[in-house]
Amino acid sequence: MAELLTSKKLAIKVVLCLAVLAVVMGFCALKGTEKISLTKVFAGPGENTDYDIFVGVRLPRIILAALVGAALACSGVALQAILRNPLADPYILGISSGAGLGVIIAILSGISWSFWGGSPMAVFAFAGSLATVWLVWYVGRFAGKSQVTSLLLAGVVVNAFFSAVIMFLTSVANSQQLRATIYWLMGNITEKDWSVLLISAACILAGITGLFTICHRLNVLSFGEEQAKKLGVNTERTRVLAFGFAAFITAIAVSLSGLIGFVGLIIPHAVRLVFGPDHRQLLPLSAITGSTFLVIADTLARTVFGQEQLPVGVITAIAGGPFFLVLLARYSRKVSWLK
Amino acid sequence: MSGIIKVENLSFGYTPQNTILKNLSFEVVPGAFVGIAGPNGAGKTTLLNLLCGLLSSDAGSIRIAAADIDSYSVKELARKAAVVASEFVPVFDFTVEETVMMGRTPYLGTFGFESEADRQIAVEALNATDTGHFASRPLGSLSSGERQRVFIARALAQNADILLLDEPTSFLDLKHQVGIYDLLKATQVEKGKTIVTVTHDINLAAQYCDKILLLGADGTYEYGCAGDIFSPEQIKKVFGVRVFVGKVGREKFFIPLGKFSKDSRQISEKANNDGPAGTLP
Numbered sequence: 001m002a003e004l005l006t007s008k009k010l011a012i013k014v015v016l017c018l019a020v021l022a023v024v025m026g027f028c029a030l031k032g033t034e035k036i037s038l039t040k041v042f043a044g045p046g047e048n049t050d051y052d053i054f055v056g057v058r059l060p061r062i063i064l065a066a067l068v069g070a071a072l073a074c075s076g077v078a079l080q081a082i083l084r085n086p087l088a089d090p091y092i093l094g095i096s097s098g099a100g101l102g103v104i105i106a107i108l109s110g111i112s113w114s115f116w117g118g119s120p121m122a123v124f125a126f127a128g129s130l131a132t133v134w135l136v137w138y139v140g141r142f143a144g145k146s147q148v149t150s151l152l153l154a155g156v157v158v159n160a161f162f163s164a165v166i167m168f169l170t171s172v173a174n175s176q177q178l179r180a181t182i183y184w185l186m187g188n189i190t191e192k193d194w195s196v197l198l199i200s201a202a203c204i205l206a207g208i209t210g211l212f213t214i215c216h217r218l219n220v221l222s223f224g225e226e227q228a229k230k231l232g233v234n235t236e237r238t239r240v241l242a243f244g245f246a247a248f249i250t251a252i253a254v255s256l257s258g259l260i261g262f263v264g265l266i267i268p269h270a271v272r273l274v275f276g277p278d279h280r281q282l283l284p285l286s287a288i289t290g291s292t293f294l295v296i297a298d299t300l301a302r303t304v305f306g307q308e309q310l311p312v313g314v315i316t317a318i319a320g321g322p323f324f325l326v327l328l329a330r331y332s333r334k335v336s337w338l339k
Numbered sequence: 340m341s342g343i344i345k346v347e348n349l350s351f352g353y354t355p356q357n358t359i360l361k362n363l364s365f366e367v368v369p370g371a372f373v374g375i376a377g378p379n380g381a382g383k384t385t386l387l388n389l390l391c392g393l394l395s396s397d398a399g400s401i402r403i404a405a406a407d408i409d410s411y412s413v414k415e416l417a418r419k420a421a422v423v424a425s426e427f428v429p430v431f432d433f434t435v436e437e438t439v440m441m442g443r444t445p446y447l448g449t450f451g452f453e454s455e456a457d458r459q460i461a462v463e464a465l466n467a468t469d470t471g472h473f474a475s476r477p478l479g480s481l482s483s484g485e486r487q488r489v490f491i492a493r494a495l496a497q498n499a500d501i502l503l504l505d506e507p508t509s510f511l512d513l514k515h516q517v518g519i520y521d522l523l524k525a526t527q528v529e530k531g532k533t534i535v536t537v538t539h540d541i542n543l544a545a546q547y548c549d550k551i552l553l554l555g556a557d558g559t560y561e562y563g564c565a566g567d568i569f570s571p572e573q574i575k576k577v578f579g580v581r582v583f584v585g586k587v588g589r590e591k592f593f594i595p596l597g598k599f600s601k602d603s604r605q606i607s608e609k610a611n612n613d614g615p616a617g618t619l620p
Contacts, residue, residue, distance in 0.1 A: 004436055004437070004440060004453075004458065005452075006452065006453075007450070007452045084429065084430060085430075086430055086431075212450065213449050213450060213451075215450075215451060216444065216447055216450075216451025216452075217444070217451070219433070219437075219441060220441050220444050222429040222430070222431055222433075223426070223427060223428075223429050223441075224427040224429070226393060226424070226427075227424075227426060227427065229392070229393060229413055230391055230393070230417060230421070230422040230424075231417055231441060231442070231444045231445060231493075231497070232413050232414040232415075232416070232417025232418065232444055232445030233413065233414075233444060234412075234413050234414070272431065276432075276433075276434075276437075277429075277431035277432060277433055277437075278433075278437060280450070280451060280452070
């Protein structure tokens with residue numbers, strides 16, 4: 001029984017991974033079109049351009065990327081578990097199209113008020129995602145006996161319907177509005193205020209902590225509803241909690257940065273391939289790996305083409321795909337040295 | 340001694356027009372080994388699902404350890420009764436030890452980490468079922484016999500007084516069938532567990548079970564010692580099949596004989612001539 005997870009082993013792995021994340025974040029914050037040096041940054045504020053760029057521009061953006069990466073990866077873990085479907089990702093139940101619809105309505109209507117520091121796009125995206133999730137959950141619950149299948153079906157149908165509405169609306173939009181919409185749909189990380197960051201960080205961390213408390217139940221739930229019940233798990237409650245927390249953190253991530261694809265799908269798989277399927281370990285390590293991955297991807301997005309910035313969603317798909325295939329080939333026969 | 344499982348006037352149907360269990364009453368004493376037999380559709384698995392709280396009855400009551408089954412929470416019930424059914428293997432590759440460890444789920448706290456004591460119980464369960472030597476293999480790579488033993492190990496790790504099993508030997512070869520029943524008997528005798536198993540194999544049931552609950556397809560039932568319940572007449576009545584009956588020592592054995600069985604006619608003639616040990620109704 002040497003290989004079994006204990007809280008101590010997990011703590012060590014989490015600390016190691018956090019250290020890697022911190023190094024990556026620090027390194028990425030120094031990279032950019034404007035060259036800055038670490039010694040100058042440490043000189044502190046006041047007449048110090050390097051410090052202003054580091055603290056005022058780079059750091060918030062990098063922290064944002066880390067938050068979004070963690071949220072998407074954790075949401076993917078939770079949804080793959082409750083849907084018992086390895087193809088599930090944070091957007092599978094229609095969150096993407098709901099948020100997209102919210103954003104395009106915000107852009108077309110030209111609303112300009114803001115809420116808690118969030119832009120109208122962010123507010124509409126958040127509202128759109130939560131409304132869609134509620135709709136899918138509501139329809140899925142009453143659609144049939146096999147909840148998993150009816151949830152998935154409801155998600156697919158709602159997704160298809162809202163996508164059609166989005167296409168209709170984009171076809172009547174003017175080119176300026178169109179560009180803003182498409183950039184958002186591709187997933188785009190931009191500089192945000194510290195106040196927005198703090199609120200989002202609190203919400204996302206709370207959501208991830210909530211998910212962490214049900215991780216051992218997710219383990220049992222991946223054996224199916226009946227077995228989980230026989231092992232003393234309140235499956236209904238577990239699923240509501242997992243679904244609720246996942247939807248909440250995804251909605252925040254989406255309202256912050258648009259539809260960044262791929263992170264929520266491949267990060268849980270990558271971590272599972274290396275560390276095994278135990279959710280108590282999979283969730284925290286996926287959060288940290290997701291953060292690291294998105295920080296690197298965003299740094300590439302803002303540096304590869306000099307002044308011209310790419311949407312980070314393009315980078316996650318282009319870099320993430322091949323990386324994941326290599327990992328799959330390497331680990332599909334289980335290696336035990338990292339477990 | 341009062342029953343650890345007490346079923347009174349239990350009725351259940353999946354639709355109101357079609358009740359499959361009617362006015363069923365029986366009692367299982369602590370430490371007994373009970374077999375539930377009967378034809379397909381008689382409600383054997385349904386009864387098991389009622390006993391573990393997956394289904395709830397239309398009428399009548401089930402008492403587990405002297406308390407009504409509805410008074411237990413899902414978690415509390417899982418500490419009283421562990422279930423082994425035809426188990427689904429998940430897409431994610433959990434190992435044998437991880438799976439057995441999940442038997443401790445009803446005892447875990449908020450963050451769900453096992454204590455050293457939990458670990459010890461899981462090791463004992465692995466050893467008792469002889470699954471320890473492939474503990475680190477993924478579940479998907481096991482044979483059906485090995486996997487069945489792993490699920491029994493998980494049920495043992497649950498540390499419940501009652502063990503409910505649904506056809507634990509289906510798809511297993513002779514050696515593994517006997518192996519599973521020996522394992523169940525050992526847990527009954529050594530650990531004092533109460534075992535209730537659904538089975539299609541009346542010969543194994545006769546050899547291992549103390550009591551038999553024979554459910555008929557028409558809602559009738561018989562409950563008693565294996566020797567009394569399994570008679571050629573009963574089997575003919577409940578299963579609608581002629582059987583050849585023999586006796587090894589204490590218990591009878593039964594060979595079902597269909598219309599075109601090789602020995603079908605031979606046995607009939609023999610029975611007519613001298614009516615020996617082997618008889619047909």
